[in-house]
Amino acid sequence: MYKSIFIFIISLLFISCNDETTQEDNEKIIAKNKQTFNLLSSIWDLKVPTLSPTAENEVSNWNEWQQFVIEINQKPKSNLTAFQLKTKNISSKIDSLQLNIPSQFNIPQVKSRIAALDTKIKMLDSFIHLTDVPQNKIKELIPEINEEMKSLVGQWEEIIIKKRIPKEVGEEYMIQALDTTRNASPELMMEKIRKQDSIDNQQFKDENKSPQRKKLLKTE
Template identity: 50%
Template sequence: MKYLIPLFILLTTLISCEDNDKQNEESTKISKKNDAIFKEISKKWQFTFPESKPEVKASISEWNEWQQIKRELEEKPKTSLLAFQMKVKNVSEKSDSLSLTVPESFNIPQVRSRLVTLNTKIKSLDTYIHLEDIPQKRVITLINEINEEIKGVYTQMDEVVIKKAIPKEIGEEIMIRALDTTRLARKKFQDEIIENKDQQKSEETEE
């Protein structure tokens, strides 16, 4: 019996050492993999904000929410994968407000739609980069897609400026006013018909 206790302690120690070795080996593997992912993301972390028309540039410069995200994306983390994860989380939290704070002159469905799509891509990047087993290829793809959406936002805003600058053809404004007048007259006529019908029904009911 006296030999059983030391034997039990020895076995427990051996098993514990074996478990520690496995944990250390697994931890080393994860660390190496994360280092490789960090290096690859560092290579691809390049966000381009295109040059835009002066009117767009002026509006964007005063758009605080956009400027914050722009600064975040242009600053590349240099320390670790965790730094990238924190960066993306921060951008993700800020991107929710983009479609709600877009400058009035560009507050149209087409621009808001682009901003919503951009926000969705950023949310996806936030999800994938925080997975325990990070899908490196998917993360890189999303970085490229976010770049495309940023470009799309600028393109859409430039189109708004271009359309506003196109002069109306001669007589176009007169035609628009005439059409509006016709629509109003038609609506008034329809309202009178409905009113007459209601009055007739009322009279018939009284009889």
């Protein structure tokens, strides 16, 4: 009988200790979440760069982009859960963005910039949903996401400007040649120069060996 009472008392003490530990852990999590929420509220300044009137007109019918902008511009206010829901929604919107790109913007340069933006947003979404949110990582990601959006919009502006400039005869071929040169690696360019020099030297030697060239030299 005494043994049973002893076991019962020990069980109560064990349960009580567990409850205290659980409550303490919960309080720590709540305090950490509140700290993270306060941080996010102070640094959350995601914003889409202002487009030129022409560019704004070009994307006015791009529904996926308009939905993405609306989601970005709405800042969460209530708690950490609101920020978690926000990053999830933004991540979903950029997935839709990649699936329906207007034809004039559907080029590798634009796709690569959207992909880079998507990667940053997915990272932010993953970090915010962790139990122990890495606050320093989030501090770094917010401005990086803004830079990616700025780069994307800048690419659109460049496409629109080039489209509006009338091309003279042969100008398009010249632009293609310049693009090829810019995209080539320095090593490849040097190798092409060396090969061309070798070809030119050989042609010079062959011309000097020709009977006509020898005859001309004797005459001189």
